[in-house]
Amino acid sequence: MPEQESELTLSKEAAAAAALLAEKSVVEMPAQEPDQAAEEAPPVSRAEYDQLKAERDQLLDRLARLQAEFENARKRGGRERISDREYATANVIEKFLPVMDHFELALKSSASADQLRSGVELIVKQMEDVLRQLNVTAIPTLGTEFDPRHHEALGSVERTDLPDQHVAEEIRRGYMLRDKLLRPALVRVASNPKQISE
Numbered sequence: 001m002p003e004q005e006s007e008l009t010l011s012k013e014a015a016a017a018a019a020l021l022a023e024k025s026v027v028e029m030p031a032q033e034p035d036q037a038a039e040e041a042p043p044v045s046r047a048e049y050d051q052l053k054a055e056r057d058q059l060l061d062r063l064a065r066l067q068a069e070f071e072n073a074r075k076r077g078g079r080e081r082i083s084d085r086e087y088a089t090a091n092v093i094e095k096f097l098p099v100m101d102h103f104e105l106a107l108k109s110s111a112s113a114d115q116l117r118s119g120v121e122l123i124v125k126q127m128e129d130v131l132r133q134l135n136v137t138a139i140p141t142l143g144t145e146f147d148p149r150h151h152e153a154l155g156s157v158e159r160t161d162l163p164d165q166h167v168a169e170e171i172r173r174g175y176m177l178r179d180k181l182l183r184p185a186l187v188r189v190a191s192n193p194k195q196i197s198e
Contacts, residue, residue, distance in 0.1 A: 095130045099123060131175070139174035139185045141167045150174060152184040162190040 044052075102123045106116060131137075139150045146153065146165050157168050167187045174185030 092134065095133060096127075099127050099130060102126065135178050136182065137176050139176060141170040141174070141185045141187055143167065146187070146189045150176075150181065150184055151187045151189075153189050154186055156189045156191040158193060159190040160192055160194055162192060164190060164192040164195040166190050 102119075106119050106123065109116065109119065111119070128138075141151065143162065144167050145163075146167055151167060151174070154171055159168050162168055166189070167185075168190035169188040170185060171188065172186035175182040
C-alpha cells in the first residue's frame with residue numbers, strides 16, 4: 001500500500017507541475033499575429049521573461065524526473081508482485097514434497113497388495129492434511145441435495161432410498177479454497193420415481 005501512495009503522490013506532483021507549466025507557458029508570445037498578442041497580454045520585461053522561462057525549464061525538468069520515478073515505482077511493483085507469487089508457489093510446493101516422497105517409496109516397495117493399499121491410504125490422508133493447511137476443503141456430496149454451484153451432474157440414477165435430486169454417487173471430488181470454488185464435484189443425481197409421481 002505505501003507503494004501505491006507514493007505512486008499517487010508522484011502523479012499528483014506531476015499533475016501540479018504540468019498545471020504550473022501550462023500557466024507559465026501563456027507568457028511566451030506566439031509567432032503568429034504579434035499585434036493581437038500584444039493587445040491581449042500586458043507587456044513583459046526581458047528579465048521577467050527570462051525568469052519565467054527559467055521557472056518553466058525547472059518545472060519541465062521536475063516533471064521529467066517525476067515521470068521517471070513513477071515509471072521506476074511501477075516496474076518495481078511489478079517485480080515485487082512476481083516475487084511474491086513465486087514465494088507463495090514455493091511455499092505450497094514445499095508442503096507437497098513429503099507426499100511425493102511417500103509415493104516414490106510406495107512405488108519402490110515390494111510389499112503385498114494389501115500393504116500397498118494401506119500405504120496409499122496413509123498418503124491420501126497426508127495429502128488431505130496438507131490441503132487442509134492450505135484452507136482447501138472437499139465439497140460434501142453423498143446424500144446432499146444437488147447444488148449446481150458446487151456439483152456438476154454427469155447423469156442420473158434411479159434410486160428409491162434417496163430423496164429426488166440428491167447426490168447418489170460421487171465420480172470426482174470437488175474442492176473449495178475458503179469460499180471460492182476450485183473445482184466442482186462430478187456426481188450422479190438420484191431420480192426417485194416415488195417422489196416424482198407424488
